[in-house]
Amino acid sequence: xxxxxxxxxxxxxxxxxxxxxxxxxxxxxxxxxxxxxxxxxxxxxxxxxxxxxxxxxxxxxxxxxxxxxxxxxxxxxxxxxxxxxxxxxxxxxxxxxxxxxxxxxxxxxxxxxxxxxxxxxxxxxxxxxxxxxxxxxxxxxxxxxxxxxxxxxxxxxxxxxxxxxxxxxxxxxxxxxxxxxxxxxxxxxxx
Amino acid sequence: xxxxxxxxxxxxxxxxxxxxxxxxxxxxxxxxxxxxxxxxxxxxxxxxxxxxxxxxxxxxxxxxxxxxxxxxxxxxxxxxxxxxxxxxxxxxxxxxxxxxxxxxxxxxxxxxxxxxxxxxxxxxxxxxxxxxxxxxxxxxxxxxxxxxxxxxxxxxxxxxxxxxxxxxxxxxxxxxxxxxxxxxxxxxxxxxxxxxxxx
Ligand SMILES: [Fe+2]
Ligand SMILES: [Fe+2]
Numbered sequence: 001x002x003x004x005x006x007x008x009x010x011x012x013x014x015x016x017x018x019x020x021x022x023x024x025x026x027x028x029x030x031x032x033x034x035x036x037x038x039x040x041x042x043x044x045x046x047x048x049x050x051x052x053x054x055x056x057x058x059x060x061x062x063x064x065x066x067x068x069x070x071x072x073x074x075x076x077x078x079x080x081x082x083x084x085x086x087x088x089x090x091x092x093x094x095x096x097x098x099x100x101x102x103x104x105x106x107x108x109x110x111x112x113x114x115x116x117x118x119x120x121x122x123x124x125x126x127x128x129x130x131x132x133x134x135x136x137x138x139x140x141x142x143x144x145x146x147x148x149x150x151x152x153x154x155x156x157x158x159x160x161x162x163x164x165x166x167x168x169x170x171x172x173x174x175x176x177x178x179x180x181x182x183x184x185x186x187x188x189x190x191x
Numbered sequence: 192x193x194x195x196x197x198x199x200x201x202x203x204x205x206x207x208x209x210x211x212x213x214x215x216x217x218x219x220x221x222x223x224x225x226x227x228x229x230x231x232x233x234x235x236x237x238x239x240x241x242x243x244x245x246x247x248x249x250x251x252x253x254x255x256x257x258x259x260x261x262x263x264x265x266x267x268x269x270x271x272x273x274x275x276x277x278x279x280x281x282x283x284x285x286x287x288x289x290x291x292x293x294x295x296x297x298x299x300x301x302x303x304x305x306x307x308x309x310x311x312x313x314x315x316x317x318x319x320x321x322x323x324x325x326x327x328x329x330x331x332x333x334x335x336x337x338x339x340x341x342x343x344x345x346x347x348x349x350x351x352x353x354x355x356x357x358x359x360x361x362x363x364x365x366x367x368x369x370x371x372x373x374x375x376x377x378x379x380x381x382x383x384x385x386x387x388x389x390x
Contacts, residue, residue, distance in 0.1 A: 030366040066313055119260050120334040121314035121357070141314035160315070160357035161366065169221040169358065 018177035085183025209374035226264030233257035263335030276380035
C-alpha cells in the first residue's frame with residue numbers, strides 16, 4: 001500500500017498574510033511530501049506493508065513511526081485551515097470548551113501557551129478522551145496523542161519550519177496568526 | 192554574577208555565503224540571547240547562582256528543566272560561534288588529526304559520520320565530536336542537551352558541534368539540512384577545535 005500526499009482544500013496563497021505561500025510551498029510541498037516519500041520507502045517488506053496510516057501511528061517505532069506520524073500530523077494540521085472558515089467554536093464544542101476553560105478566550109490562551117512553550121520541535125494538541133472530556137497536550141517531534149488513547153481535535157505544528165520564514169524566532173506571533181486561519185467548522189466535525 | 196551573551200569575534204556577515212548574515216544576527220541576538228536571559232532567570236536567587244556553566248551541566252539531572260534547556264542552549268551556542276570563523280584552517284592538523292585518524296579511521300570517515308549524525312538527528316538538536324580521554328567519538332543529542340550533561344548517552348568534552356535546529360539554517364537552506372551541513376565544513380575554525388582537544 002502506498003501513501004499519497006493529500007491535496008490541500010485551498011490555494012497555497014489562500015492563508016496570506018497569516019501563513020505565507022512560501023511557507024506552504026516548503027511545509028506542504030517539501031516537508032509533508034518528504035515524510036510521505038520516506039514512509040513509502042520504509043514500509044515495504046515490514047509488517048506495516050499493508051497497514052493503514054492510523055495503525056502505523058499507533059504501533060510503529062523508529063523511522064516508520066516518525067515519518068508515518070508526521071504524515072498523519074501534517075494532514076491533520078493542513079486540513080483544519082481555511083481563508084474564510086468559521087471563526088469561533090459553536091454548540092456542543094463550545095460547551096465542552098467552556099466546561100474546561102470557562103471561556104473560549106481562556107482556552108485559546110492556554111493552548112497558545114502550550115504551543116509557545118513546547119521546547120524544541122513538536123506539536124500542541126486539543127484532545128478528547130473516551131468520556132468526551134477535553135484537554136491540551138504537548139508532544140515532541142512526531143509524537144501523536146493517539147498513542148495514549150486520546151482523540152486529536154485540533155493541532156498546532158511548532159517545528160520551526162512551520163513559521164521561520166514568516167516569523168523567525170517569534171513563535172508566539174505565529175500562534176496568534178494561527179487562530180485567524182483556523183476553521184472551527186472542521187474542528188467541530190472532529191469533535 | 193550572571194551569564195552574559197558573548198560578543199562574536201567576527202561580523203554577522205563574515206560567514207557568507209555559507210551562513211547568511213540574517214541567520215547569524217537572529218541566531219545570536221535573539222535565540223542565544225533568550226537562552227542566556229532564561230538561564231539567568233532560572234538560577235537567580237537559588238543555590239545555583241555563581242556556579243560555572245560546566246558545573247551546572249555536569250549535574251543537570253538534579254536541576255530544573257529550565258536549567259537543562261537554557262544552560263545547554265547557552266553553552267552550546269557559545270561553542271558553536273567559537274568553532275566557526277571566516278577563512279578558518281581547511282583541515283585538522285597535528286595531534287587532533289592523529290586522534291581523528293586513530294579513533295575514526297580518517298578525516299573523510301569522520302566527516303561522513305559527523306554529517307550523518309547531523310542529518311539524521313530527528314527534530315531539533317546537535318551533532319558533536321566528543322573527546323573521551325585520548326580518543327574521539329561522534330554523537331548527537333536532542334534539543335539543547337550536550338555531552339557534558341550527566342543525562343547524555345555519550346558523555347565527554349565536546350570539541351566541535353553543529354546546531355541542527357531548523358533556526359540555524361531555515362532562512363537560507365529551508366528543508367535542505369544536508370546542504371547546510373556541507374556548507375558548515377567551509378567555516379570551521381580548526382585551530383579552535385584543536386585548542387579544545389588539547390584541553
Ligand atoms: Fe511541520
Ligand atoms: Fe541554535
